[in-house]
Amino acid sequence: MFSVLNRFSRIDNGPLVKKVFDKALLKLSEIVSSQFDPRSVPESEWPGIIKQAMEHSMGPILLWMVTQTDIKISDGVYWQPLIEESRKNAMHDMHLENAFLELAKAFAESGINAVWLKGTALSRTVYPDAALRPCADLDILVPFDQREASLDILKSKEYRFYDDPSQLLPMDHPIFLKLTHHFHLKGRPPASVFIDLHFRLLRDEELLSQKDHKWFMEQVQTETFNDQVFSILKPEAHLLFLIAHAVWHHEREQLYLIWYFDIHLLISKTELSWKMIVEKAIDLKWNRTAEKALKLCEELFATPVPSDVFSKLKDRRPPGEKIPRKFKFEDRGFGLEMMLQNFKHLETKEKVVLTFRTLFPPAKYMRYHYQVREGRLVLHYYLVRWFMQIHHSFSWVLKQIFHRKKNNKI
Amino acid sequence: MNNEKIDKGSPFSFTMRAAVPHHVMVRAVSNEMVVFNMETEFFYGLDDVGNRMWKLLTTSDTIQDAYNILLTEYDADPDTLRADLKALIGQLSENGLLELVK
Numbered sequence: 001m002f003s004v005l006n007r008f009s010r011i012d013n014g015p016l017v018k019k020v021f022d023k024a025l026l027k028l029s030e031i032v033s034s035q036f037d038p039r040s041v042p043e044s045e046w047p048g049i050i051k052q053a054m055e056h057s058m059g060p061i062l063l064w065m066v067t068q069t070d071i072k073i074s075d076g077v078y079w080q081p082l083i084e085e086s087r088k089n090a091m092h093d094m095h096l097e098n099a100f101l102e103l104a105k106a107f108a109e110s111g112i113n114a115v116w117l118k119g120t121a122l123s124r125t126v127y128p129d130a131a132l133r134p135c136a137d138l139d140i141l142v143p144f145d146q147r148e149a150s151l152d153i154l155k156s157k158e159y160r161f162y163d164d165p166s167q168l169l170p171m172d173h174p175i176f177l178k179l180t181h182h183f184h185l186k187g188r189p190p191a192s193v194f195i196d197l198h199f200r201l202l203r204d205e206e207l208l209s210q211k212d213h214k215w216f217m218e219q220v221q222t223e224t225f226n227d228q229v230f231s232i233l234k235p236e237a238h239l240l241f242l243i244a245h246a247v248w249h250h251e252r253e254q255l256y257l258i259w260y261f262d263i264h265l266l267i268s269k270t271e272l273s274w275k276m277i278v279e280k281a282i283d284l285k286w287n288r289t290a291e292k293a294l295k296l297c298e299e300l301f302a303t304p305v306p307s308d309v310f311s312k313l314k315d316r317r318p319p320g321e322k323i324p325r326k327f328k329f330e331d332r333g334f335g336l337e338m339m340l341q342n343f344k345h346l347e348t349k350e351k352v353v354l355t356f357r358t359l360f361p362p363a364k365y366m367r368y369h370y371q372v373r374e375g376r377l378v379l380h381y382y383l384v385r386w387f388m389q390i391h392h393s394f395s396w397v398l399k400q401i402f403h404r405k406k407n408n409k410i
Numbered sequence: 411m412n413n414e415k416i417d418k419g420s421p422f423s424f425t426m427r428a429a430v431p432h433h434v435m436v437r438a439v440s441n442e443m444v445v446f447n448m449e450t451e452f453f454y455g456l457d458d459v460g461n462r463m464w465k466l467l468t469t470s471d472t473i474q475d476a477y478n479i480l481l482t483e484y485d486a487d488p489d490t491l492r493a494d495l496k497a498l499i500g501q502l503s504e505n506g507l508l509e510l511v512k
Contacts, residue, residue, distance in 0.1 A: 060439075063439070063440055067440050067441065073440060083439065083440055083442075086439045086440065087439050087442070087444055087455070090437035090438075090439050090444040091437075091444055091446065091453050093437060094435045094437060094444075094446040094448075094453075097435065098435070098448060129438075131437045131438075131439075190451055191451070
């Protein structure tokens with residue numbers, strides 16, 4: 001089956017842009033959602049499917065689906081990278097589980113109302129086996145006023161802020177801590193488990209106000225794993241969060257299949273109140289976002305979304321609906337817009353520091369983002385960076401003028 | 411029932427029972443098994459035959475019972491199979507991945 005998936009490109013009701021996804025990706029989606037029997041896949045197609053699976057963190061679940069059949073994976077050399085990745089993931093998963101049980105206990109004993117999010121929660125509730133859901137880190141949400149106490153607990157377990165070369169500022173820099181919605185920490189070797197300690201669900205308060213965040217914090221239920229009680233979001237709230245996370249939080253990145261597979265499994269394996277989901281999505285002004293995510297899941301995985309959900313979301317678009325930036329503008333100028341958003345939260349001196357850092361990032365940041373090997377000069381990459389920044393900023397300004405003129409005409 | 415554990419590396423008999431210690435975690439990967447000793451922080455891999463032996467050892471009442479089932483599943487010389495199973499148990503016990511109980 002070859003399917004064409006739609007992507008919104010305009011905030012008004014302009015023409016939709018059709019985006020064609022890789023055939024192997026579509027086939028992978030069909031296999032993992034049991035729409036397509038892996039035994040019917042021609043051998044020549046497996047390398048492409050496996051490549052997609054590994055890029056989208058779907059390797060373990062694909063391997064698991066295949067080994068449920070009589071396909072002999074020892075026959076094909078192209079299976080080896082998948083087996084190797086699944087092996088590594090299994091090892092990493094055991095470290096994560098160890099850390100999860102230790103921290104769940106520590107938070108409970110300290111009276112911290114910790115809520116486990118995303119893969120950490122889903123792997124133990126909707127996935128057939130926890131190891132089938134690769135997790136780069138453990139995501140924990142705590143109340144804002146408990147974040148420092150939670151941080152102290154993590155530090156007592158030898159977790160530390162880590163030096164992330166992809167970030168402009170160190171993780172424990174006062175400006176970074178002011179702008180971020182979660183602390184990033186790393187445990188001691190050899191496990192070196194990464195923790196994202198959230199105290200807000202989403203970074204941008206325009207997308208999720210404090211009042212709405214409070215609603216999410218009230219939507220909590222308990223589960224038990226290996227005799228350890230832990231809290232997760234109720235399925236409706238978790239679904240809305242996963243949708244927002246997949247569509248907005250990483251909006252600059254392309255489709256990451258595992259996030260949508262999470263949504264698919266949550267919908268398929270849980271009793272949901274769709275009435276509540278639709279009403280809350282409308283209340284949050286997340287109509288178009290929910291439509292996009294659910295439509296993608298429906299097309300990729302044949303996720304059972306009730307047919308009236310889309311019509312209700314479409315017919316009841318609220319004024320001032322929150323449209324993700326990527327829907328409003330193309331990628332260019334995103335960095336400038338992010339910076340202007342950040343400035344709202346900073347004092348003048350901090351704005352100067354951030355601007356300087358943006359223009360003159362550290363060498364390790366340049367090496368990471370421009371993939372410059374150690375030992376090679378990075379100086380000329382600054383020129384590249386400045387050129388792109390000027391170019392994108394100029395494009396963004398032009399778009400602002402264009403949209404303003406258009407809105408004035410309407 | 412006598413649940414006395416024997417020390418690592420001590421001689422054992424097939425009338426004993428094998429158990430997974432609390433500090434050991436396992437994950438299945440395809441037909442293999444990855445075993446993790448949380449105390450030593452070392453990982454071990456079992457191939458498909460080792461995986462099957464592990465599963466039977468940890469679910470059977472005695473090692474002898476596990477051996478008897480393996481005899482029906484594998485077309486191997488009984489003495490060779492017994493020696494292989496004994497060697498695997500020895501390695502697992504030595505590395506803290508299996509406890510042997512009288």
